[in-house]
Amino acid sequence: MALAGKTRKDVLQEFRTSExxxxxxxxxxxxxxxxxxxxxxxxxxxxxxxxVYLYFDSKRELFLAALRQGILALHAEVAHQxxxxxxxxxxxxxxINARFHYFSRHPDLFRIYYTEFPQLATPTASSEFHDLxxxxxxxxxxxxxxxxxxxxxxxxxVPSTARLVYDLIRSALAQHILHEAADNPNxxxxxxxxxWKGISPS
Amino acid sequence: MALAGKTRKDVLQEFRTSExxxxxxxxxxxxxxxxxxxxxxxxxxxxxxxxVYLYFDSKRELFLAALRQGILALHAEVAHQxxxxxxxxxxxxxxINARFHYFSRHPDLFRIYYTEFPQLATPTASSEFHDLxxxxxxxxxxxxxxxxxxxxxxxxxVPSTARLVYDLIRSALAQHILHEAADNPNxxxxxxxxxWKGISPS
DNA sequence: CACCCTAAATTGACCGGCCAGTCAGCCTCC
DNA sequence: GGAGGCTGACTGGCCGGTCAATTTAGGGTG
Numbered sequence: 212m213a214l215a216g217k218t219r220k221d222v223l224q225e226f227r228t229s230e231x232x233x234x235x236x237x238x239x240x241x242x243x244x245x246x247x248x249x250x251x252x253x254x255x256x257x258x259x260x261x262x263v264y265l266y267f268d269s270k271r272e273l274f275l276a277a278l279r280q281g282i283l284a285l286h287a288e289v290a291h292q293x294x295x296x297x298x299x300x301x302x303x304x305x306x307i308n309a310r311f312h313y314f315s316r317h318p319d320l321f322r323i324y325y326t327e328f329p330q331l332a333t334p335t336a337s338s339e340f341h342d343l344x345x346x347x348x349x350x351x352x353x354x355x356x357x358x359x360x361x362x363x364x365x366x367x368x369v370p371s372t373a374r375l376v377y378d379l380i381r382s383a384l385a386q387h388i389l390h391e392a393a394d395n396p397n398x399x400x401x402x403x404x405x406x407w408k409g410i411s412p413s
Numbered sequence: 414m415a416l417a418g419k420t421r422k423d424v425l426q427e428f429r430t431s432e433x434x435x436x437x438x439x440x441x442x443x444x445x446x447x448x449x450x451x452x453x454x455x456x457x458x459x460x461x462x463x464x465v466y467l468y469f470d471s472k473r474e475l476f477l478a479a480l481r482q483g484i485l486a487l488h489a490e491v492a493h494q495x496x497x498x499x500x501x502x503x504x505x506x507x508x509i510n511a512r513f514h515y516f517s518r519h520p521d522l523f524r525i526y527y528t529e530f531p532q533l534a535t536p537t538a539s540s541e542f543h544d545l546x547x548x549x550x551x552x553x554x555x556x557x558x559x560x561x562x563x564x565x566x567x568x569x570x571v572p573s574t575a576r577l578v579y580d581l582i583r584s585a586l587a588q589h590i591l592h593e594a595a596d597n598p599n600x601x602x603x604x605x606x607x608x609w610k611g612i613s614p615s
Numbered sequence: 616c617a618c619c620c621t622a623a624a625t626t627g628a629c630c631g632g633c634c635a636g637t638c639a640g641c642c643t644c645c
Numbered sequence: 646g647g648a649g650g651c652t653g654a655c656t657g658g659c660c661g662g663t664c665a666a667t668t669t670a671g672g673g674t675g
Binding site for chain 1: 445447580588
């Protein structure tokens with residue numbers, strides 16, 4: 212299905228693109244945006260520097276594409292998990308757990324997302340990723356709104372609560388992913404508990 | 414007293430140094446370490462590029478000096494507040510509040526500290542600021558240990574709890590300082606409450 | 616007070632290295 | 646054999662760092 216109507220050429224190009232994005236994420240996470248060089252990324256992907264420019268227009272484009280692709284994959288996984296969750300409680304857990312699991316598997320991605328480009332770390336500020344953030348915020352808001360409507364959650368101002376919950380999750384994620392000293396076995400459960408106290412019916 | 418034994422020249426040099434450190438913090442926070450140029454910092458301090466190198470050996474030195482000076486000032490304020498706090502509860506509050514107040518006044522400093530040089534954000538990792546972190550950790554540990562000894566606090570493993578509390582404070586600070594959308598009126602009180610629940614006698 | 620004279624502080628043009636981005640040619644596969 | 650993907654030496658600009666030239670401060674002298 213993913214191959215529908217695609218020539219051998221298309222497939223090869225997609226493969227190369229994906230290889231480059233992977234290499235880019237790795238090197239950007241390792242060295243930081245400025246210290247990373249196109250040569251390093253190309254070498255890591257096993258191609259020459261010029262090849263990178265056949266697939267991406269500039270270093271910044273490559274960076275943004277690498278970041279965006281990773282975040283889109285995360286969001287797909289979140290959506291997948293959410294679909295299977297029957298109650299608001301389970302949905303919130305899915306929203307949290309999917310993030311922890313995904314970023315545990317892709318610490319590079321989180322490291323870039325959180326460390327590089329300060330303005331990206333505060334998603335409300337206008338940035339290249341505002342649309343992605345907005346979409347997840349809406350998702351969370353609808354989980355809250357549905358839960359309140361059905362009586363599973365205590366009434367609360369939905370947008371500001373969603374924002375708070377979102378920030379809390381990212382903050383805990385940073386703790387978990389960036390600080391290797393992770394003595395806490397399953398931080399996602401702790402985050403959920405904390406949030407749940409705040410929004411479950413007394 | 415601060416002028417004891419200092420010539421006019423010394424005072425002028427200190428003033429210039431301090432001006433440069435301020436400008437450096439500002440520009441580094443605004444543009445990030447790599448994107449910031451010495452020319453920009455010099456211009457912001459109202460001097461020429463060459464002058465910067467009369468006071469600091471290199472860009473990195475300047476950066477580290479700017480960061481260190483800011484952190485030392487914070488620690489001085491923390492120590493001052495702590496000295497006035499009679500009980501372990503008040504001491505913990507002082508430890509938290511001093512940080513929130515100081516960084517609210519100096520968001521640039523926090524932005525650099527947290528955003529730049531990922532390895533600096535995790536102070537346990539060996540870095541240029543390990544000594545400063547260690548000193549504050551010891552301070553916090555002694556607050557906890559004293560409190561436990563005097564019965565004001567519930568017994569707990571001191572070093573790991575101190576670490577946890579320290580991380581929690583930094584995490585909440587990041588929330589507060591980096592996200593301009595600070596709808597929460599006094600986050601420091603919330604942090605204190607949260608920590609207090611964990612360590613006060615049942 | 617005017618005038619120098621020296622030393623120190625400051626300047627900014629310049630250098631060199633680094634790296635994003637280019638492109639003329641090569642190579643490979645059909 | 647040729648079309649298109651790939652290469653990597655090359656270029657141009659940027660910026661950290663330098664240093665010879667210039668300005669400023671200040672104090673000694675007539």
